Every structure is written in C-alpha cells, then in structure tokens.
Amino acid sequence: xxxxxxxxxxxxxxxxxxxxxxxxxxxxxxxxxxxxxxxxxxxxxxxxxxxxxxxxxxxxxxxxxxxxxxxxxxxxxxxxxxxxxxxxxxxxxxxxxxxxxxxxxxxxxxxxxxxxxxxxxxxxxxxxxxxxxxxxxxxxxxxxxxxxxxxxxxxxxxxxxxxxxxxxxxxxxxxxxxxxxxxxxxxxxxxxxxxxxxxxx
Amino acid sequence: xxxxxxxxxxxxxxxxxxxxxxxxxxxxxxxxxxxxxxxxxxxxxxxxxxxxxxxxxxxxxxxxxxxxxxxxxxxxxxxxxxxxxxxxxxxxxxxxxxxxxxxxxxxxxxxxxxxxxxxxxxxxxxxxxxxxxxxxxxxxxxxxxxxxxxxxxxxxxxxxxxxxxxxxxxxxxxxxxxxxxxxxxxxxxxxxxxxxxxxxx
Numbered sequence: 001x002x003x004x005x006x007x008x009x010x011x012x013x014x015x016x017x018x019x020x021x022x023x024x025x026x027x028x029x030x031x032x033x034x035x036x037x038x039x040x041x042x043x044x045x046x047x048x049x050x051x052x053x054x055x056x057x058x059x060x061x062x063x064x065x066x067x068x069x070x071x072x073x074x075x076x077x078x079x080x081x082x083x084x085x086x087x088x089x090x091x092x093x094x095x096x097x098x099x100x101x102x103x104x105x106x107x108x109x110x111x112x113x114x115x116x117x118x119x120x121x122x123x124x125x126x127x128x129x130x131x132x133x134x135x136x137x138x139x140x141x142x143x144x145x146x147x148x149x150x151x152x153x154x155x156x157x158x159x160x161x162x163x164x165x166x167x168x169x170x171x172x173x174x175x176x177x178x179x180x181x182x183x184x185x186x187x188x189x190x191x192x193x194x195x196x197x198x199x200x201x
Numbered sequence: 202x203x204x205x206x207x208x209x210x211x212x213x214x215x216x217x218x219x220x221x222x223x224x225x226x227x228x229x230x231x232x233x234x235x236x237x238x239x240x241x242x243x244x245x246x247x248x249x250x251x252x253x254x255x256x257x258x259x260x261x262x263x264x265x266x267x268x269x270x271x272x273x274x275x276x277x278x279x280x281x282x283x284x285x286x287x288x289x290x291x292x293x294x295x296x297x298x299x300x301x302x303x304x305x306x307x308x309x310x311x312x313x314x315x316x317x318x319x320x321x322x323x324x325x326x327x328x329x330x331x332x333x334x335x336x337x338x339x340x341x342x343x344x345x346x347x348x349x350x351x352x353x354x355x356x357x358x359x360x361x362x363x364x365x366x367x368x369x370x371x372x373x374x375x376x377x378x379x380x381x382x383x384x385x386x387x388x389x390x391x392x393x394x395x396x397x398x399x400x401x402x
Contacts, residue, residue, distance in 0.1 A: 001296045002271035004264050006254040010247040016240070018232050024220065030290040031219050032248055033255055033264070039217070040252050044245040046211040047233055051241050053207045054234055063205050063234070070203035077203075089231045095202045 007033070059130070061106040061123050062091040071095070071104060078102040080137040084127065084156060086110050086144060094142070102140075105130065110148040111155055119155060127156070131163045138166040145172055208234070260331070262307040262324050263292040272296070272305060279303040281338040285328065285357060287311050287345060295343070303341075306331065311349040312356055320356060328357070332364045339367040346373055 007029060015025035032040040056062070057069035064070070071077055071091070081102025085091060091104050107122040119125075131139070141156055143149035157167050172190040174183055183191070208230060216226035233241040257263070258270035265271070272278055272292070282303030286292060292305050308323040320326075332340070342357055344350035358368050373391040375384055384392070 001299065002275055003293060003296055004255060004266045004271060006247070006250045006266060007264055007293070010251045013244040013247045017229055017244075019225065019228070026290070026293065027220070028218055029251065030288075030293075033251055040248050043214040043217075044248040046207070046214045047241050047245040047248075049207045050211045050230070050234055054205060063208055065205045065207060070205060074203055089227070092204060092208070092227065092231075095204055098202065 056088070056106075056108075060091075060104045061088070061108055061126070062104050063088045078137075079134065081140070082127075082130065082136060082138075083140045083142050085142050086149065086152075090142065100140075102138075107143070107152065110143060110146075111152045112148045119159070122152075124156070124159065128159060128163065131160065136164045138168060139164045141167065141169045145170075257289070257307075257309075261292075261305045262289070262309055262327070263305050264289045270305075279338075280335065282341070283328075283331065283337060283339075284341045284343050286343050287350065287353075291343065301341075303339075308344070308353065311344060311347075312353045313349045320360075323353075325357070325360065329360060329364065332361065337365045339369060340365045342368065342370045346371075 010029045011025045014020055014028050015022050053065045054063050057064035057072055058067050059072045060069060062069045062071065078101050082105050083094065083100055083102060084105045084107065086107055086109065088106050091106060094100050105127045109117055109122050111118060139160055141153045143152045153169055160167050171194060173194050174187060174191045211230045212226045215221055215229050216223050254266045255264050258265035258273055259268050260273045261270060263270045263272065279302050283306050284301055284303055285306045285308065287308055287310065289307050292307060295301050306328045310318055310323050312319060340361055342354045344353045354370055361368050372395060374395050375388060375392050
C-alpha cells in the first residue's frame, strides 16, 4: 500500500477511538483533509486544550478548569442538595438536561469487589465530609441502575443514614418511548413496584 | 448548562464531523479526556500534520507529500497502465486492496452539468496529455457506478478512443456476500448482461 505517511498516521489515530472502525476513520480523515481552512486546526486545538486545562473539581470531583467546577462555583445553585454520580461525564449529561439545580458529588467509580474497588478507593469519605460541613436537605443517589451501581447506592444509603435529612434514589421504570413488548423483566418488575396513582376510583 | 468551556468546545468540534452526532461527540470527548498521556496529543498532531503536508500529486492528482505521490514515485509500478478515479480517497481504497499495480489518474470530480461541472473543470486534459506522452497499454475507468460516474466514463471513452490500446471499465454485478433476494433491478440486470461462462455443456 502506497499512501502518504501523514494520512496513514491520521487514519491510524482516528481508528483508535472507541466505536470508530477503519472505514469510518478513513472517511473522517478525508473529511478533515478537505474541510474549510481552520476547521481541522480548531479540532486539533480543542483536543490539546481539553487535556491541558481540565482537572477534577476540588469539591465535587467533576470536570473543572479552575479550582472549582462551574457548578460548584455558581452561587445560584442550591448548596443543600447533592446529586451523587459515578463519573464526571454523568455530570455533563445531567447538566445538559437542565433538570437539576443543586450541586454534584462524583465518586470517580463504583464499588466493585471483583476489581478490588471498595468505598476507600472512591470519593466516599469526601462526600461524608461535605455532609458534616453543612446540614443537607437531600442527597440524591444517581449511580447507574446496574449491579455495582445498586451496591454503591446501598452502601451510601447506610453510611449517610442519620447525617442527611433525606436520601433518595433516581426512579426506576420504563423510559419514554419504550414498548411493553420489548421491555425486560427486571425493568417491568420495577415499573410495577414503583407504579403511581392517577386519581381515585 | 454549566460545563467547562474547553470541554464544551471539544464536543462542539467533534459534533461537526460527518456522521458524528451529539452523543457520539460527548463519548469521544470523554474518551480523549481520559485516555493515556500522549494519545490525544498524537491525534491532534496527526490532524495538523495532514493539513500541513498533504497536497495533490503533480502527475496523478492523488494525495502526496512530495511533488509526486508515493505511487507515481515508485519505479516498480507499471507506467503503461492507468486507473482513472474520481477522488484521491478512491486511490486510498484501491491501494488498501492491493489489487492494482499500475498508476492512477484522479479527475478531482465527475461530470455533472447541473452543478456546472464539465470536462474542463476536471483533470481530463491532464489525462490526455499523459496518454500523448507515452503509449499506454490500458486505461481502466473506475469512476463510481452512479449516473454522473457513468456519464464521465462515457465521455472519457470517447476522448481516449484512438489514443490508448485498450479502454476498460470496472466490472458491474453482484458484490460478494449479496443475496439475490435483496439485489436491486439495475444491478441484477447488469449481472445477467455480464454473465461469464463456467464450462461447456
């Protein structure tokens, strides 16, 4: 194969990205090669900048450019309400939805005994310290609805008991747009368990 | 939404790539943020380098880093055989397959009257000049099997007539792995037309 080395290198680097196969990497490389001046360079600069600037927030361990992340630094956010998530990327998703107005706490992982990850490997002590620092109205546990996510939620509900006025877990049930026919048994079970009144008979 | 600006910028730039939606852009951004040191920087460098180094080959108009592309510069390639393609990316695809040992000629487009693109807007004169410079054994026309690709092939076969010993077009028919049941009528028609003998009766 006779291909200019710089083009081959770009295809190779793009193909290392998750979910990007050889063909998609080629297509992206040709696009970057032909796109208007400045566009490809802007992407390259954005990659370098994100690596240089992003670190963990000193309070919540979400992504930050300063000591505190934009959420923790925002005086308009409700400081008596903390949403606990597994990863900084979860903060991004909830922020995009605009559904939550409190602060976050990122565990930077989940309890997973098989991988040797217990509460001490996560930011659990830091969460307890935040609860001790000021009386919280509510802690919302938003770890994933997976086995390690549930185990982590259970552990947190135990260690937080007595320290917080209210501990909640995100609702489980059928997502919008789902069909009963294709819903798995566990989700169906939880949808029945968590059913809500629609009015009196 | 409270997201560090550098992260938002990276997601924005990634989402501009073809076939990359908002969710995929987020996933790629988080990956680039967390990947091992040097990996993301290597991608950024590859993007910048490809833009700085790649230009069109002076002979075939494929992608090159020098005056001539690696194919044209290779003395072991057969100079009496030219494969005509629409885009430099087509050269990449044929080179990857390893199926062809001659030289290329890239038209940098196809004839498309509706877009105001005729032979003069393409590298057709340059192809004729190459044919005049040395007697070619064969010109293989490998424009796409689309309406503009066919129109271009027809035009080339006319202007090349008498200048080249042999003018051919890539075979049309059913691709490997196809099913008769799902094959479109035009392809089926061409597969019947181009049928080959398998032995005497």
